[in-house]
Amino acid sequence: MVGGVISAKTIEACVAVAAKAESRYGAIASTHESLGVLAEEMYELTACIRANALDAVRHEAIDVAAAALRLADACQGQPEFERRSRK
DSSP states (O other): OBTTTBOHHHHHHHHHHHHHHHHHHOSOOOHHHHHHHHHHHHHHHHHHHHTTOHHHHHHHHHHHHHHHHHHHHHTTTOHHHHHHHOO
16 A cells, blocks of 8 residues: 555556556647546546446546546646646
């Protein structure tokens, strides 16, 4: 457990998914791009929850978490991201 809250296995899975997305698609361009990714992942998670497909729920929840973590990380000192994300 990390901080007694989340298992290390789950954290490692989130980091692996985030790294794979970064490798495949590159850095997040803006908050709006990230919103699109998160919306798609939430749609998939919702479908799995409604289907009561527990293994798929875990997979999609990790995808949502990885996308959210990438967004949070991009908000920290990445000038190009900040330029594209501010009015």
